[in-house]
Amino acid sequence: MNFSNQLISWYLQNKRNLPWRSTINPYKIWLSEIILQQTRVDQGTEYYYKFIENFPTVNDLALASEEQILKLWQGLGYYSRARNLHFSAKYIMNELYGEFPKTYNELIKLKGVGDYTASAVASICFNKATAVVDGNVYRVLARYFGIHTPTNTTKGIKEFKQLAQQLLDTKNSGTHNQAIMEFGALMCKPKNPICSNCPLNDSCVALSEKRVNELPVKENKIKIKKRYFNYIVIETEDNNTKIVKREKGIWKNLYEFPLIETESLIDEKQLIEQQEFNTLFKTGNITVKLFNDSVVIHKLSHQHIYTKFWIVKTQILTDYTVHWKTVKKYPVSTLIHNFLNQYKTNYFF
DNA sequence: GACACGTGGGG
C-alpha cells in the first residue's frame, strides 16, 4: 500500500466521530473549518453546535447582526474569524445568490478563507483534488520524509504544499485530507507520538534517524509585549454603567468599559491625573476604588495585558450608558467576561 | 516577510 492508502486505511478504522463528519453540506463544513482554525476540536465543538442551532443555513447567518454573531463567538478568540464569517455569508447570499462556491478559486475569494480552508471545503464537499496543509500535515510530512525546511517560510510553505498535492489520492481527496490531519492529531502528535504503534513506522525517515522530536522545524519566535490597561467601571446612582465598542486591533468590535492604557502600572493618584479620566467625569463627587488588589495578567499569544479594574461611583451620566442588567447581552473579551463573573455574581453569558 | 490576531490544554 502506498502512503495515502495506508493513511486512509488507518483513518477508516480509527477516526473520531465528530459532528461535521456526518455531512458534506458546504455551509456546515465551511463553518467547522473556520471554527477549527488554530483551535482544538475539544474547544471548538460546542461552538459548532451553537452556530448550527442558531444559524442552520448560510442565509440565517447572513441575516444575523454582527453583534449577535460575536456574542455567540465570545470566548473562542481570533474574533476576525466571526466578522469575516458574517461578511462572507452576506457575500454568498447577496452576490452569489445563495449558491455556495464550489471550487478552490471561488472559495478562496471569501474573506477568512485561505489556502487551507479553500482546499478543505473543495475536497470534502465537492471532491476536488486540492490538498490541505495545516499544522498536522506539516508535522506528518516533515517527519515521514525527513524534511528540515522550516514550515513557516515561503520556501517551506511552497515545498510542503507541493508534496501534499503530489501525495493526494485524487479519487478520494476529502477522505485523504481528513485522514492525514486525523493521523497527525491522534498518532503523529507534537509531543509523545505513538511511533511504536504507527502503521508507517517501517518507512518513516525521522523515526529511523531518531529525529522525530526535531521535526517539524519552525523559524522565529515572537516577542511578548507588555501592556497596561485601566478599565473604568462606572456605577451610577441609577444602576447604569458605561461600555464602548473597540474600534481596532485586539478584540475589534467587542465591548469593554472605558479604557485608559498607560506605559506602566499606575496608582489611584496617577489615575485621577489622567486627562482621559477627567473627561469622563465633568462633575465632581466621585469615589474611586481599585477592584483587584493584585493586577490581573491576561496572557495572549503575543502580549501580556496587566489590568486594573477601577470602580468609580458617580451620580448620573448620559452618553454610552447601559443598565447593568443588559451588560451581559454584549459581546466581550474573556478578560472582561472573567471580571464580570467576579464582580457581578448575577452575571451569566 | 513580518507581524497581528485569542484562548486553553499539555508536558
Next chain:
DNA sequence: TCCCCAAGTGT
C-alpha cells in the same frame, strides 16, 4: 512556571 501549539488568515 513556562513554553509549545492547535483543521490559519489578513495586512
